[in-house]
Amino acid sequence: MVLSNLLDSQEKLSLSALKIARLKKNVIQRLMLEEGTTIAELCKENEFSVPTVTKVVGELIEEGIAFEKGKIDTAGGRRPSIYGINPNSAFFLGVDVRRDCVSIGLQNFKNEFIKLSTRIDYILKNTLESLDGLCRIINQSIEQSGLDRNKILGACVALSGRTNSAKGYSDSYFSSESEPLSKLIENRINIKTFIENDSRAMAYGEYYCGAGAGEKDVIYINLSWGFGISMICNGMLYYGMSGYSGEYGHSPVLDNQIICQCGKKGCLETEISGQALIRRFREKLAGGSTSMVTNNKKVEDIDMYDIIRAAVQYEDLFAIEIIEEVGDKLGHYLSLLLNIFNPELVILGGDLAAAGSYLKLPMETALRKYSLNLVLQNMKLKMAELGDKAGVVGACYILRDRLFDMI
Numbered sequence: 001m002v003l004s005n006l007l008d009s010q011e012k013l014s015l016s017a018l019k020i021a022r023l024k025k026n027v028i029q030r031l032m033l034e035e036g037t038t039i040a041e042l043c044k045e046n047e048f049s050v051p052t053v054t055k056v057v058g059e060l061i062e063e064g065i066a067f068e069k070g071k072i073d074t075a076g077g078r079r080p081s082i083y084g085i086n087p088n089s090a091f092f093l094g095v096d097v098r099r100d101c102v103s104i105g106l107q108n109f110k111n112e113f114i115k116l117s118t119r120i121d122y123i124l125k126n127t128l129e130s131l132d133g134l135c136r137i138i139n140q141s142i143e144q145s146g147l148d149r150n151k152i153l154g155a156c157v158a159l160s161g162r163t164n165s166a167k168g169y170s171d172s173y174f175s176s177e178s179e180p181l182s183k184l185i186e187n188r189i190n191i192k193t194f195i196e197n198d199s200r201a202m203a204y205g206e207y208y209c210g211a212g213a214g215e216k217d218v219i220y221i222n223l224s225w226g227f228g229i230s231m232i233c234n235g236m237l238y239y240g241m242s243g244y245s246g247e248y249g250h251s252p253v254l255d256n257q258i259i260c261q262c263g264k265k266g267c268l269e270t271e272i273s274g275q276a277l278i279r280r281f282r283e284k285l286a287g288g289s290t291s292m293v294t295n296n297k298k299v300e301d302i303d304m305y306d307i308i309r310a311a312v313q314y315e316d317l318f319a320i321e322i323i324e325e326v327g328d329k330l331g332h333y334l335s336l337l338l339n340i341f342n343p344e345l346v347i348l349g350g351d352l353a354a355a356g357s358y359l360k361l362p363m364e365t366a367l368r369k370y371s372l373n374l375v376l377q378n379m380k381l382k383m384a385e386l387g388d389k390a391g392v393v394g395a396c397y398i399l400r401d402r403l404f405d406m407i
Contacts, residue, residue: 007025007153007154007192007403007404020052020056023046023048023052023053023056024056024059024060025404025405026045026046027042027046027053027056027057027060027066028060028065028066028085028404029404029405030042030045031066031083031084031085031109032085032109032110032400032404035084036069036082036083036084037082037083037084038072038080038081038082038083039053039054039057039080039081039083040080042057057083061083063089064086064089065085065086065089065090066083066084066085066086067083067084067085067086068081068082068083069081069082069083069084070082085109085110086109087108087109087110087112088108088109088114089109089151090108090109090151090152090153091106091107091108091114091147091151091152091153092106092107092108092152092153092154092156092396092399092400092403093105093106093138093142093152093154093155093156093191093396093399094106094107094155094156094158094201094391094392094393094394094395094396094399095138095155095156095157095158095392095395096158096159096198096201096202096390096391096392096395097122097124097134097157097158097159097160097198098124098159098160098198098224098225098391099123099124099160099225100121100122100123100124101118101119101120101121101122102119102120102122102134102137103116103117103118103119103120103388103389103391103392104116104117104120104137104138104141104392105117105389105392105393105395105396106141106142106145106147106152107396107400111209111396111397111400114145114147115141115144115145115147116389116392117141118388118389118392119388120137120141122134122137124159124160124173126172126173126174126175128174130173130174131173131174131184131185131188132188134185135185135188135189138155138185138189139188139189142189149190149191152191153192153399153403154191154192154193154194154399154402154403155185155186155189155191155192155193155194155399156193156194156195156196156201156395156396156398156399156402157182157185157193157194157195157196157395158195158196158197158198158200158201158202158391158394158395159172159173159195159196159197159198160172160197160198160199160224160225160226160228161173161197162197162244162247163195163196163197163243163244164242164243164244165194165195165196165197165200165239165243166239166243167180167243168180168181168182168183168193168194168195169181169182169195170195181195182194182195194398194399194402196394196395196398197228197230197246198222198228198391199220199222199228199229199230199246200230200237200239200246200394200398201390201391201392201394201395201398202220202222202230202349202350202384202386202390202391202394203218203220203222203230203231203232203237203347203349203394204230204232204237204393204394204397204398205386205389205390205391205392205393205394205395205397206218206220206347206349206384206385206386206390206394207220207232207394208393208394208397209386209393210347210384210385210386210390210393211345211347211349211382211383211384211385211386212232212345212347212382215232215344215345216232216233216234216235216344217232217233217234217341217342217343217344217345218231218232218343218344218345218346218347219231219334219337219338219341219343219345219346219347220232220346220347220349220384221330221334221346221347221348221349221350222349222350223272223273223274223326223330223348223349223350223351223352223353223359224273224274224350224351224352225273225274225275225304225351226249226261226269226273226274226275227248227249227268227269227272227273228246228247228248228249229246229248229249229337230245230246231245231246231341231343237398248268248337249267249268249269249272249273250262250264250267250268250269251267251268251333252264252265252266252267253266253267253268253333254266254267254268254270254271256270256271258270258271261275268333271326271329272326272329272330272333273326273352274304274351274352275304276326277304277307277322277323277326277352278302278303278304278307280322280325280326281293281302281307281318281319281322282299282300282302284318284322285299286299289318290318291310291316291318291319292310292314292316293306293307293310293316293319304351304352305351307319307322307323308323308351308352308354308355311323311355311358312354312355312356312358320358323352323355323358323359324358324359324361324362325362326352326359327355327358327359327360327361327362327363327366328362328363328365328366329366330359330363330366331362331363331364331365331366331367331369331370332366332369332370334346334363334366334367335366335367335369335370335371338367338371338372338375338376338379339371339372339375342375342379343379344378344379344380345379345380345381345382346379346380346381346382347382347383347384348360348363348381348382348383348384349383349384349390350384353383353384356383360381360383363381364381367381
């Protein structure tokens with residue numbers, strides 16, 4: 001059985017064939033997660049007979065997915081064989097789409113990157129041309145990898161805005177089409193495709209192999225052009241009933257009369273985000289403040305990366321002041337979530353996290369001021385560790401877990 005067929009819909013299979021297909025997926029999953037395992041261990045875990053499991057493992061070996069690693073040393077008797085997975089027998093494609101760039105990675109069965117490209121130039125717009133451009137970049141990346149496309153089990157495309165990953169729809173981009181966005185991309189790249197919210201993908205990446213490793217209850221803050229969060233509850237991504245959890249930045253709790261990109265006034269994103277940082281920076285420049293940023297750029301051309309760079313690399317006092325304002329407000333309103341959810345860990349990520357302590361310290365001060373002391377006693381606040389590859393890493397892990405029924 002070809003691996004890609006094994007992961008397709010199995011609704012038409014007979015009951016006996018379905019049981020064997022599920023056993024095969026379970027064996028692959030165990031081999032992915034363990035360095036080596038025996039037939040006896042697989043039997044105990046899956047409650048199948050030795051002949052059945054032996055046959056399934058044999059088929060996986062014939063297909064080049066599994067292999068015999070050697071024998072276990074025993075005091076006496078027959079030495080059992082240890083089986084492992086061929087890491088390069090299949091691959092997962094992760095794509096992280098931002099408003100001004102795309103990052104793409106291909107991981108093998110051992111979660112090793114065969115190819116990783118970050119911040120490829122791209123402009124995200126809600127147009128068919130923009131969608132075609134994205135798929136063209138994905139196809140080019142696959143071609144450049146030199147991999148057999150048939151060995152890529154699937155793609156997970158993470159992008160900002162409101163996404164229903166279960167149904168494959170985005171309410172923020174390419175929503176005018178009659179088909180789900182996942183299907184539109186799938187038709188253009190000829191690979192089974194899922195879509196995911198970018199904050200959830202970044203959170204999952206940090207949870208598995210970044211700042212969140214080892215924790216169970218985590219709030220991840222994605223502070224980039226917009227402001228989103230993702231929650232991991234008891235080790236599982238939290239989606240909510242319709243899959244739209246995490247839109248905390250669109251909570252209209254401010255009395256500033258600023259229209260948010262969602263259409264409402266006074267959303268948190270209008271004061272806590274990259275776009276808010278730029279707006280506030282320009283407002284204060286118009287009011288007479290000065291910054292070295294204007295030495296090389298016109299005011300209307302200044303972006304959030306310029307402001308962060310001025311603060312971190314050149315200690316521009318005005319840039320630091322504006323970033324600290326965002327950090328203070330973030331800590332203030334994040335305290336609401338901490339008092340409700342009482343997480344083990346908060347991870348501060350996204351593009352603005354590059355500001356480091358200039359963002360984190362005022363945030364911590366505000367948290368101590370506005371959160372319950374009991375909530376803060378055992379809570380940790382960490383900066384994200386994976387940087388630009390967080391979304392790609394998370395997308396690959398989400399794809400892996402979806403395909404093998406691990407989430």
